[in-house]
Amino acid sequence: MLRKLFGSAQQYADLMQLHVSMDFRHAGLGRSLFMMAAQQAEAWGAQKLYISAHSAEETQAFYRALGCVDAVEINAHHVALEPFDIQMEYVIGRDKEFRIKLGYVQQL
Numbered sequence: 766m767l768r769k770l771f772g773s774a775q776q777y778a779d780l781m782q783l784h785v786s787m788d789f790r791h792a793g794l795g796r797s798l799f800m801m802a803a804q805q806a807e808a809w810g811a812q813k814l815y816i817s818a819h820s821a822e823e824t825q826a827f828y829r830a831l832g833c834v835d836a837v838e839i840n841a842h843h844v845a846l847e848p849f850d851i852q853m854e855y856v857i858g859r860d861k862e863f864r865i866k867l868g869y870v871q872q873l
Contacts, residue, residue, distance in 0.1 A: 816836075825851055
């Protein structure tokens with residue numbers, strides 16, 4: 766993940782890569798990594814995570830299950846690099862109670 770924010774209001778942090786090997790999937794590792802990335806992005810001042818998701822249905826289903834939606838703003842650089850990827854975003858903070866419950870965020 767890059768610390769440099771982008772977007773019309775500098776609202777996005779770029780989730781550059783998240784991968785869990787096949788043998789370790791369906792154990793919550795991907796969700797944990799994603800939530801840790803959201804927590805770090807929030808600490809940097811981001812309001813959203815930007816995801817250029819592989820076009821595989823499984824990849825899209827993973828991100829949608831976490832609450833990701835189609836990106837409001839499209840990053841042309843990502844589209845140029847991977848034209849078949851699906852551009853998605855995740856609104857940070859919307860799930861704060863859930864992240865507190867799982868221990869990803871300390872309750873104030």
